[in-house]
Amino acid sequence: MINKQVASMQEAMAGIADxxxxxxxxFGAVGQPNILIEALAEHxxxxxxxxxxxxxxxxxxxxxxxxxxxxxxxxxxxxxxxSSVFDELYQAGRxxxxxxxxxxxxxxxxxAGAGIPAFFTPTSxxxxxxxxxxxxxxxxxxxxxxxxxxxxVALVEAWNADxxxxxxxxxxxxxxxxxxxxxxxxxxxxxxxxxELGAIEPDDVMTPSIFVDRVIHRPCGDPPIAxxxx
Amino acid sequence: MINKQVASMQEAMAGIADxxxxxxxxFGAVGQPNILIEALAEHxxxxxxxxxxxxxxxxxxxxxxxxxxxxxxxxxxxxxxxSSVFDELYQAGRxxxxxxxxxxxxxxxxxAGAGIPAFFTPTSxxxxxxxxxxxxxxxxxxxxxxxxxxxxVALVEAWNADxxxxxxxxxxxxxxxxxxxxxxxxxxxxxxxxxELGAIEPDDVMTPSIFVDRVIHRPCGDPPIAxxxx
Amino acid sequence: MTDTIQRLSKPDMARRAAADIxxxxxxxxxxxxxxxxxxxxxxxxxVILHSENGILGMGPLATAENVDPWMVNAxxxxxxxxxxxALFHHADSFAMIRGGHIDLCVLGAFEVAENGDIANWxxxxxxxxxAVGGAMDLAAGARNLxxxxxxxxxxxxxxxxxxxxxxxxxxxxxxxxxxxxAVIEVTASGFEVIEMVDGLSRDELxxxxxxxxxxxx
Amino acid sequence: MTDTIQRLSKPDMARRAAADIxxxxxxxxxxxxxxxxxxxxxxxxxVILHSENGILGMGPLATAENVDPWMVNAxxxxxxxxxxxALFHHADSFAMIRGGHIDLCVLGAFEVAENGDIANWxxxxxxxxxAVGGAMDLAAGARNLxxxxxxxxxxxxxxxxxxxxxxxxxxxxxxxxxxxxAVIEVTASGFEVIEMVDGLSRDELxxxxxxxxxxxx
Numbered sequence: 105m106i107n108k109q110v111a112s113m114q115e116a117m118a119g120i121a122d123x124x125x126x127x128x129x130x131f132g133a134v135g136q137p138n139i140l141i142e143a144l145a146e147h148x149x150x151x152x153x154x155x156x157x158x159x160x161x162x163x164x165x166x167x168x169x170x171x172x173x174x175x176x177x178x179x180x181x182x183x184x185x186x187s188s189v190f191d192e193l194y195q196a197g198r199x200x201x202x203x204x205x206x207x208x209x210x211x212x213x214x215x216a217g218a219g220i221p222a223f224f225t226p227t228s229x230x231x232x233x234x235x236x237x238x239x240x241x242x243x244x245x246x247x248x249x250x251x252x253x254x255x256x257v258a259l260v261e262a263w264n265a266d267x268x269x270x271x272x273x274x275x276x277x278x279x280x281x282x283x284x285x286x287x288x289x290x291x292x293x294x295x296x297x298x299x300e301l302g303a304i305e306p307d308d309v310m311t312p313s314i315f316v317d318r319v320i321h322r323p324c325g326d327p328p329i330a331x332x333x334x
Numbered sequence: 335m336i337n338k339q340v341a342s343m344q345e346a347m348a349g350i351a352d353x354x355x356x357x358x359x360x361f362g363a364v365g366q367p368n369i370l371i372e373a374l375a376e377h378x379x380x381x382x383x384x385x386x387x388x389x390x391x392x393x394x395x396x397x398x399x400x401x402x403x404x405x406x407x408x409x410x411x412x413x414x415x416x417s418s419v420f421d422e423l424y425q426a427g428r429x430x431x432x433x434x435x436x437x438x439x440x441x442x443x444x445x446a447g448a449g450i451p452a453f454f455t456p457t458s459x460x461x462x463x464x465x466x467x468x469x470x471x472x473x474x475x476x477x478x479x480x481x482x483x484x485x486x487v488a489l490v491e492a493w494n495a496d497x498x499x500x501x502x503x504x505x506x507x508x509x510x511x512x513x514x515x516x517x518x519x520x521x522x523x524x525x526x527x528x529x530e531l532g533a534i535e536p537d538d539v540m541t542p543s544i545f546v547d548r549v550i551h552r553p554c555g556d557p558p559i560a561x562x563x564x
Numbered sequence: 565m566t567d568t569i570q571r572l573s574k575p576d577m578a579r580r581a582a583a584d585i586x587x588x589x590x591x592x593x594x595x596x597x598x599x600x601x602x603x604x605x606x607x608x609x610x611v612i613l614h615s616e617n618g619i620l621g622m623g624p625l626a627t628a629e630n631v632d633p634w635m636v637n638a639x640x641x642x643x644x645x646x647x648x649x650a651l652f653h654h655a656d657s658f659a660m661i662r663g664g665h666i667d668l669c670v671l672g673a674f675e676v677a678e679n680g681d682i683a684n685w686x687x688x689x690x691x692x693x694x695a696v697g698g699a700m701d702l703a704a705g706a707r708n709l710x711x712x713x714x715x716x717x718x719x720x721x722x723x724x725x726x727x728x729x730x731x732x733x734x735x736x737x738x739x740x741x742x743x744x745x746a747v748i749e750v751t752a753s754g755f756e757v758i759e760m761v762d763g764l765s766r767d768e769l770x771x772x773x774x775x776x777x778x779x780x781x
Numbered sequence: 782m783t784d785t786i787q788r789l790s791k792p793d794m795a796r797r798a799a800a801d802i803x804x805x806x807x808x809x810x811x812x813x814x815x816x817x818x819x820x821x822x823x824x825x826x827x828v829i830l831h832s833e834n835g836i837l838g839m840g841p842l843a844t845a846e847n848v849d850p851w852m853v854n855a856x857x858x859x860x861x862x863x864x865x866x867a868l869f870h871h872a873d874s875f876a877m878i879r880g881g882h883i884d885l886c887v888l889g890a891f892e893v894a895e896n897g898d899i900a901n902w903x904x905x906x907x908x909x910x911x912a913v914g915g916a917m918d919l920a921a922g923a924r925n926l927x928x929x930x931x932x933x934x935x936x937x938x939x940x941x942x943x944x945x946x947x948x949x950x951x952x953x954x955x956x957x958x959x960x961x962x963a964v965i966e967v968t969a970s971g972f973e974v975i976e977m978v979d980g981l982s983r984d985e986l987x988x989x990x991x992x993x994x995x996x997x998x
Contacts (some may be wrong), residue, residue: 231731278653437922
């Protein structure tokens with residue numbers, strides 16, 4: 105019987121090596137796999153490349169925990185602002201940064217999952233972020249060649265998971281999670297709920313089980329409320 | 335009030351010009367927008383390029399109807415077998431054919447919808463179908479450059495549609511329909527059911543309304559049963 | 565600057581831009597000033613708001629009563645959904661943007677040039693961490709790109725210029741600019757003023773602008 | 782050919798291949814002969830079947846009692862779904878294939894070469910309309926590619942050869958071949974026989990094969 109559920113964080117993190125590239129899902133406070141990130145910090149793999157939209161926010165939650173321990177060599181993201189931990193490391197020259205437009209980041213990750221090693225995109229053409237990159241004119245418009253961005257590991261937060269690894273996400277939590285789940289050699293999921301096989305209708309599966317390697321049940325509740333109308 | 339629903343096939347077909355490229359959804363008997371195809375035959379636009387997985391089957395249903403009238407200049411598809419009408423026209427040199435691997439076909443259409451003008455793929459490398467195409471070695475493997483395949487028009491069959499054009503598909507009917515809906519200047523939908531705005535839950539929308547231009551209500555029932563266990 | 569100029573307030577700028585958005589458009593509103601447009605769409609006009617983190621059909625900001633902590637927009641504010649909304653992942657969301665499906669994006673800017681170039685993501689003088697978010701994708705992909713900005717910086721320097729001096733976000737993409745002083749089209753021959761606030765002369769507007777203006781008859 | 786050779790029937794070939802598929806593999810079965818493998822997976826072993834038209838978790842062919850006309854597989858047969866199935870569109874389906882997520886694809890073939898090349902989509906002698914379907918994507922993308930075929934053509938010509946003469950589907954991708962006579966690994970040094978049917982000698986198998994064979998000790 106297939107059962108991708110693991111009982112302990114040790115099993116969830118098993119085999120993550122020094123030098124791994126790690127895709128980390130989430131956008132804002134929604135869909136951040138914080139429990140997995142903290143387990144990765146405990147696991148202690150060093151020299152990591154983190155691929156995520158942001159560089160974290162609160163110094164004691166998520167990516168900053170990993171960075172404070174000196175485990176991150178490089179971060180690839182679109183918007184590394186709002187993280188004092190990252191700022192200090194970056195200004196001190198102790199962490200590398202590759203800034204990637206958000207849509208290019210999503211598409212490079214999707215390309216990795218879809219077996220597309222490189223593609224042309226109009227985004228960033230003629231800008232600083234295209235420096236040193238191959239460009240090509242196609243039908244009169246200039247495009248930049250971008251390469252797939254795979255992960256050795258993806259850390260994903262899901263709402264429901266079954267024993268095969270079919271996933272759903274809640275609200276705007278699908279974001280990078282559903283894309284990154286496709287793109288790693290080992291996709292590890294922190295799930296709010298474990299449901300029976302078949303409880304997720306075939307039409308409702310957001311990430312098919314084929315993309316998932318390990319699931320750990322961590323019902324950690326709602327993200328904090330971010331900002332509401334005053 | 336936004337209302338993409340049109341009442342007549344004349345409105346549905348309005349503006350489709352001679353020389354248009356037309357994406358046609360469906361796979362096997364499931365999700366074939368046959369009523370729209372037949373309306374396009376009535377409409378009478380000539381010199382069409384049809385992009386579809388197959389070249390049709392039954393001479394009196396779907397694409398063969400269009401081909402019999404001499405309206406199709408070229409067909410781009412992965413598997414043009416099983417259509418006597420196509421076979422005759424092709425053998426007589428009266429229709430052009432571009433055979434594209436099924437996954438490359440899907441990805442070229444998706445690329446058109448996603449603003450990616452070209453991408454590299456391993457599929458067809460070293461084969462007859464890559465002849466004359468640019469190739470490149472990336473990380474030791476040979477890839478073929480493929481270009482986006484947009485449509486002037488997409489013909490789509492959906493299960494539910496609302497007045498904004500949010501769609502669901504039934505069973506295996508999502509197939510090329512959901513990909514082609516993204517990739518045309520004008521996406522026209524034949525829907526089995528029109529539902530109230532909001533009746534399709536945000537998580538359940540398979541094609542978001544942004545991709546849809548016109549919806550016509552045609553409750554045409556189930557596809558024929560294809561082949562079952564004997 | 566004379567005292568008689570009726571400089572638009574931020575809500576007025578938002579209302580002015582909102583008035584020009586046709587029913588049925590799919591619109592992405594950039595973080596900051598452009599976000600205010602959402603509350604200014606004329607009653608009864610259906611405009612569908614997109615958020616790059618995977619929402620089509622955003623409604624107003626959530627309140628303490630209706631907040632769903634699982635629903636945030638690109639500015640990381642808790643938002644509501646309207647009937648007809650759809651949720652999807654980031655790659656699909658940027659397919660909508662890059663693929664030319666978004667009818668309109670409204671962004672803020674540091675500079676807009678008369679050739680339609682926009683600079684809105686980093687200033688070369690600035691030593692902050694470079695951060696681009698979705699700005700380059702939106703600028704390159706939206707069918708129409710409008711900029712909403714004060715006409716000049718806080719120190720009175722023009723933001724509408726001949727050529728951008730800050731690093732570009734995208735080239736040749738801005739169609740229209742809504743400032744606190746004027747509404748300006750970016751045409752093949754440069755900035756064309758189509759509307760000015762009361763009390764402002766053409767010369768005064770020109771003096772606050774870093775490139776030549778023409779005026780629609 | 783002697784009368785004592787116990788040539789495998791098609792169902793036997795399917796059972797033989799099925800026996801080697803580990804639990805938990807995601808498997809795409811090509812149209813025709815390989816489809817028979819689905820019914821031969823040992824009881825209680827969970828193998829998840831993929832169909833390129835957007836199904837993961839295919840069950841047996843539908844019957845008159847349980848048929849859903851809206852559910853077909855890549856061979857355009859009506860199929861059932863198992864618990865845990867997922868539905869998606871063609872681009873996502875081929876992302877699974879091209880992206881290396883399918884553990885195994887089993888295809889039929891006209892020819893397989895000792896370097897792992899496969900020809901299974903068209904024969905140069907043939908004037909039929911060229912049609913490729915998903916064969917090239919599957920052959921290029923699956924982590925393991927097995928071929929299931931009779932060892933020779935109807936006229937007794939070998940299908941396992943030094944170099945394919947028919948147009949290629951993909952190069953250097955076949956791992957293993959299940960024929961009615963043998964199970965053969967495709968290794969860096971060519972065809973290695975790991976199993977033969979009863980009553981068949983090494984020389985007889987070699988005589989029916991168009992490239993050199995080695996035999997696993």
